[in-house]
């Protein structure tokens with residue numbers, strides 16, 4: 594069956610007891626047992642709950658894994674996965690991962706003796722160069738945030754297999770509709786489900802998918818012990834969002850392509866980052882491992898002042914943190930997603946103060962282009 598069909602007919606897509614077309618929200622913390630010695634399928638809802646169960650099953654189907662896990666946020670998912678490691682271990686991390694991932698490693702996990710190296714790991718040779726004897730895992734994001742830099746996933750898998758390392762990817766920007774890393778040999782796939790999976794800017798959630806049974810067993814124990822689980826209401830809402838993932842991604846991606854092309858021909862734009870553009874570095878690698886460029890476009894204006902004026906003058910996109918919603922969202926990495934990355938490091942990674950990031954929604958792209966056109970004119974006039 595086609596992916597679009599599989600993600601709707603997951604095997605846990607209707608209520609087994611009533612036939613209801615959506616899995617009911619099971620708002621219970623505990624489940625009565627018939628026998629004090631032999632527990633039923635459900636026991637206490639931190640461990641599992643029928644609504645979260647159905648979502649977790651869906652997540653496994655989405656990513657082609659054997660097990661899915663739902664957490665209270667993308668950061669809870671990332672942190673829970675990092676708990677697979679221990680004091681003294683070392684992790685290699687792509688240099689331009691999400692700001693929150695940077696923060697949790699440099700401010701929290703470092704205090705417990707988990708060492709990290711941020712590096713350009715876009716090719717197998719670059720990964721090899723930063724592996725240490727205590728390296729246990731590689732964490733990557735591709736396309737990266739916000740400069741959409743491409744990392745060769747096959748290269749990471751190659752080195753990880755040589756050295757016996759755990760591979761972890763934050764797949765938020767692509768969604769499983771466009772990129773399924775488990776099929777490429779990755780062990781662990783994480784999403785901030787707040788973004789494209791939820792898709793409606795009305796939910797904070799994180800999910801993880803894995804294929805290996807033993808890894809699933811360890812993660813299940815961490816999820817139940819650490820306890821950063823997603824509640825039944827939000828589990829239901831996330832399943833509801835996932836049902837339209839394919840339809841949303843296709844339309845949003847088409848809009849992003851049109852807008853990126855328009856931006857790259859505009860003299861008031863200094864630079865456009867989008868893996869769908871001919872000129873994007875790493876485009877060929879991206880096309881090998883993903884089925885489309887996605888719906889996030891970053892671009893740089895000619896000056897910092899112009900960037901500020903542009904953001905103040907647009908009327909259609911939400912000027913906000915986040916991405917992946919049905920409405921377009923414009924954000925300013927310097928003060929929003931990447932505020933926790935020190936300014937010097939930000940500059941070195943191309944996250945200048947004139948860079949903005951656009952998550953394209955379901956609006957007509959021509960309406961967005963018209964709005965950007967008027968905002969750019971205002972921004973240029975104000976210089």
Ligand SMILES: *Cc1c(COP(=O)(O)O)cnc(C)c1O
Pocket residue numbers: 666667668669691693734738763765766784785786787788797798799
């Ligand atoms: C938003 C985001 C996160 C964090 O997710 P939350 O749901 O906000 O906790 C992690 N990674 C990426 C790429 C993100 O965009």
